Amino acid sequence: MKRYLILISISIFLGSCTKNEKNEINIYSKRHYEVDKLLYKKFEEKTGIKVNIVKAGDDELLERLKNEGLNSPADLYVTVDAGKLQKGVEMELFQKIINDKIDANVRSELKDPHKYWIPITYRARLIVYSKDRVSLDQLSTYEDLANPKWKGRILVRSSSNAYNQALMSAMYANLGKDDVTKWSKGLVNNFARNPKGNDRDQVKAIAAGQGDLAIVNSYYIGLLLSSEKLAEIDAGNSVSIFFPNQAEGDRGTHINISGYAMTKNPPNKENAIKLLEYLTGEEAQNIYVNNSYEYPANPLVNPSDIVSSWGDFKIDNLDLNLLGSFRDDAIKVFDKTGWK
Ligand code: FE
Numbered sequence: 627m628k629r630y631l632i633l634i635s636i637s638i639f640l641g642s643c644t645k646n647e648k649n650e651i652n653i654y655s656k657r658h659y660e661v662d663k664l665l666y667k668k669f670e671e672k673t674g675i676k677v678n679i680v681k682a683g684d685d686e687l688l689e690r691l692k693n694e695g696l697n698s699p700a701d702l703y704v705t706v707d708a709g710k711l712q713k714g715v716e717m718e719l720f721q722k723i724i725n726d727k728i729d730a731n732v733r734s735e736l737k738d739p740h741k742y743w744i745p746i747t748y749r750a751r752l753i754v755y756s757k758d759r760v761s762l763d764q765l766s767t768y769e770d771l772a773n774p775k776w777k778g779r780i781l782v783r784s785s786s787n788a789y790n791q792a793l794m795s796a797m798y799a800n801l802g803k804d805d806v807t808k809w810s811k812g813l814v815n816n817f818a819r820n821p822k823g824n825d826r827d828q829v830k831a832i833a834a835g836q837g838d839l840a841i842v843n844s845y846y847i848g849l850l851l852s853s854e855k856l857a858e859i860d861a862g863n864s865v866s867i868f869f870p871n872q873a874e875g876d877r878g879t880h881i882n883i884s885g886y887a888m889t890k891n892p893p894n895k896e897n898a899i900k901l902l903e904y905l906t907g908e909e910a911q912n913i914y915v916n917n918s919y920e921y922p923a924n925p926l927v928n929p930s931d932i933v934s935s936w937g938d939f940k941i942d943n944l945d946l947n948l949l950g951s952f953r954d955d956a957i958k959v960f961d962k963t964g965w966k
Contacts, residue, residue, distance in 0.1 A: 650676040651897045654687040656705040657884060661917035668913070669904050675897045684710040684788070691719045691889060701892035702901070704746075706884045707788050709795060711743040712950025720887040725899055731906035733925045735943055736883055745883035746905050747920035750844040750939065751793050752879060754829060754865040759838045767871045768797060768880070771839070772812025780813065781828040781837035784821040785960035789843055789882070792949045794956035796880045799948045803955070810963040821966055826850060826858070833864035840865070848919025848932045869939035878940035882949065884920065 655662065658681075666677040680687070684705050691698055691714070703714060714720055722741040729737075736745040753765060764775075771780060783790060798806045818837030823830075828840035829850060850862030869879045886905075892898055904910055911927040914920055921929050928934055959965075 647894050647896060649674060649897075650678055651701050651894050651901055652678045652680070652699045654680050654682070654691065654700045654703045656682070656684045656687060656707075656710070659918045661914055662704075664917065665905060665910050665913055668910070669901055672904070673897075673900060675894075675900065677901070684713075688714050688717060688719065692717055696891040698889055698891070699893060700889050701894045701898040702886050702888055704884065704886045706749075706882065707792055707949065708738075708743070708745075708883050708885060708946035709792050709949035709953050710788070711738070711885055711887050712947040713953070714887055715740070715742045715947075716950070719889060721890055723888050723899075723902070725902070728899070728902050728906050731903070731911075732923045735941055736923055736946075738885075738947065739945060740947070743885040743887045744902055744906065745885045745923045746911075747914050747918070747923055748881045748883045748941075749920050750869060750879045750881050750941075751789055751841060752844055753868040753870055754832065754840050754842055754847060755868055756832050756838045757864060757866055762866070762868070765868045765870070766873070767876065768793075769801075769809055770870075771816065771841075772809045774812070774816070776816040776839060778816065778818055779838040780816045781818050781831050781840040782813075782821055783824060783828060785957070785965040787824075789825070790841075790960075790965075791953055791956050792882050793841070793880050794959055795949045795952035796942060796944055798952045798955050798959065799944055800877060800942070803959075807959055807963060810959050810965060814963050814965050826861070829865055830857070830861045833861040844921070844933065844936075845919035848930060851932050852919070867936045869936075871942065872940055876940075877944070878942040880942050880944075881921075883923070883946060 670677055687703060691700060705711060720742050723744055724741060728744055732745055736748055797809060825842040825846045828842055831837055832840055847862055847867060850858045853859055871877055871879055886902055888898055906924055908924060908927055911922040911924040915922050915927060915930045919930055919933055
């Protein structure tokens with residue numbers, strides 16, 4: 627009995643030593659949305675675990691993780707692009723996250739087949755069109771945006787943007803090199819102006835009559851429509867939403883996820899798991915959809931009222947890791963076809 631007690635106390639002692647967890651989590655984040663701050667604060671209030679954030683661009687954060695190696699203070703990395711998560715996996719920065727509760731919280735179509743990252747939300751990169759100058763029956767697919775009927779009418783931001791790089795990577799994976807190059811050439815020929823501004827600016831340009839169609843992330847329309855600025859609400863109201871490639875037998879609309887990966891040697895692993903359980907759970911997912919207007923990763927949660935009003939759509943089920951593998955090829959297509 628005595629020996630048994632000694633063994634227990636030794637294992638408790640070892641357990642607390644080897645973990646050496648503080649009551650905190652360190653996150654390297656590329657996300658730029660207010661909703662994250664709100665959710666971290668709620669998590670802190672619930673658990674007493676302090677959430678520390680380092681914000682920077684993806685390439686900078688991944689490089690930093692690589693340089694810090696096993697001594698990195700970071701527990702988690704979060705970004706808005708499966709392609710960058712895949713890049714981090716390729717750089718051997720992350721470990722698999724195997725957890726039944728988190729796994730059950732997430733829609734299966736969104737999951738990483740290799741379990742290196744956890745999706746928390748997703749967004750569609752869709753087409754918005756002028757309610758006055760375009761009719762629904764003129765629209766069909768991303769491919770059709772290269773049709774000369776759209777000459778001088780299409781608005782989209784620069785090719786240096788990660789959302790466009792992910793879209794081009796998906797198009798490359800789906801169409802192959804020759805067809806994607808032709809497509810991009812045709813699309814560039816149809817630009818209403820040289821690419822500039824962010825996604826919201828493209829919608830504002832439609833409202834101002836500078837173009838008729840734009841390629842934008844879905845949540846920006848929710849953000850415009852729920853804005854406190856009249857000009858933003860007007861811009862949101864000047865367009866309708868179109869989900870491309872929905873016809874029977876077609877592949878569906880391009881999406882991307884926001885997701886978390888866990889570092890190789892996280893100082894606060896248990897806390898990090900707790901945070902991921904919370905963020906994929908129903909309470910946090912409802913807060914995401916009603917603040918950032920993203921789609922929820924949790925199948926039990928509905929999108930916000932605004933986003934739900936657009937109806938359901940078929941997701942392009944491409945393995946999202948390909949958004950990373952085809953990134954360099956996609957950038958070559960941009961360069962070759964003059965998409966600045
Ligand atoms: Fe964004």
